[in-house]
Amino acid sequence: MTRRLCIGLLLAVLANAGCGGEGPTAADGKARLWVTRDRGAIVLVDLEVPAGQSLLRALKSKAKVSTRYGGGFVQSIDGIEGSARRHEDWFWFVNGLAGDRSASSYRLRDGDVAWWDYRDWSRDAETLEVVAGAFPEPFLHGYAGRTRPAAVRYAPGLAVEASRVARVLGSDDVAARGSPVDADANVFEFVDEAPHLTAVLRQPGSGPSGAVRFSFSGSVVRLLDGDFSQRFESP
Known part of the structure; x- marks a missing residue:
C-alpha cells in the first residue's frame, strides 16, 4: 500500500468518525443536546442524548439535518438553513467552548453539554470563543475530556x-x-x-x-x- 493511499484512508476514517460503526453504549454515559436560535433567545431542542457518539450523530438522532463540505458541517437543522448572504449560520459549542473541528469529529463524553445555535455572525464570527450559558461548564467537564483546575x-x-x-x-x-x-x-x-x-x-x-x-x-x-x-x- 502506498504512503499516499494510507494517508487517504486515514483522512476518510477521521472525516467519518462518529458517523458510522458501533453506536454508543450505556457505559459511555449521557450528554445534553441544546439547539437554539439567536444567541440562545429561542430554545428549539433540550434533550438528553447518549455520550460516546459524534456531536453530528447526536444531532441527527433528534433533528432533521442537512450537511455540506463532505458531510462534516451542518447546513440546516429542521429546515432552518444557513446563508452566507444573510450572514446567518449554525455554530456549535461544547460546554460553552466554540468547536475547533467538524461536528463529525467531536466525540461526546459523559456530562458534556452540546449546544447548536443559529445566529447572525457578521459581528462576532472570529471572536466568539466561549459563552457563559452552559455554566457550570466548562468548569466541570472541560473540552474533549480535558478539565482544568x-x-x-x-x-x-x-x-x-x-x-x-x-x-x-x-x-x-x-x-x-x-x-x-x-x-x-x-x-x-x-x-x-x-x-x-x-x-x-x-x-x-x-x-x-x-x-x-x-x-x-x-x-x-x-x-x-x-x-x-x-x-x-x-x-
Missing part, C-alpha cells in the same frame, strides 16, 4: 457567595480578587457591578483548549437555579 476570586463582601459557587465547581482555591491564579486554571470571579454573567478566554485566540475567565455579579441563587442557562448574554 478552577479558581474562585471575589470582591469585598462576597466571600460567602464565592464559597458556595466554589463547592459546585469542586474548587478549594477561593480567595480575594488580586490573589495569584495558576496560569492553567479556569477562573470564576465575583465582582460588585451591574448584574451579569460573562465569559472570555484568558488568552484570546487560544481556542477551546484555553482557560476561561467568568465574571459574575448578581444573585447566586438565580445563577445556581439556571436562570442564565442557554443564553449568550445575561437575561
Whole structure:
C-alpha cells in the first residue's frame, strides 16, 4: 500500500468518525443536546442524548439535518438553513467552548453539554470563543475530556457567595480578587457591578483548549437555579 493511499484512508476514517460503526453504549454515559436560535433567545431542542457518539450523530438522532463540505458541517437543522448572504449560520459549542473541528469529529463524553445555535455572525464570527450559558461548564467537564483546575476570586463582601459557587465547581482555591491564579486554571470571579454573567478566554485566540475567565455579579441563587442557562448574554 502506498504512503499516499494510507494517508487517504486515514483522512476518510477521521472525516467519518462518529458517523458510522458501533453506536454508543450505556457505559459511555449521557450528554445534553441544546439547539437554539439567536444567541440562545429561542430554545428549539433540550434533550438528553447518549455520550460516546459524534456531536453530528447526536444531532441527527433528534433533528432533521442537512450537511455540506463532505458531510462534516451542518447546513440546516429542521429546515432552518444557513446563508452566507444573510450572514446567518449554525455554530456549535461544547460546554460553552466554540468547536475547533467538524461536528463529525467531536466525540461526546459523559456530562458534556452540546449546544447548536443559529445566529447572525457578521459581528462576532472570529471572536466568539466561549459563552457563559452552559455554566457550570466548562468548569466541570472541560473540552474533549480535558478539565482544568478552577479558581474562585471575589470582591469585598462576597466571600460567602464565592464559597458556595466554589463547592459546585469542586474548587478549594477561593480567595480575594488580586490573589495569584495558576496560569492553567479556569477562573470564576465575583465582582460588585451591574448584574451579569460573562465569559472570555484568558488568552484570546487560544481556542477551546484555553482557560476561561467568568465574571459574575448578581444573585447566586438565580445563577445556581439556571436562570442564565442557554443564553449568550445575561437575561
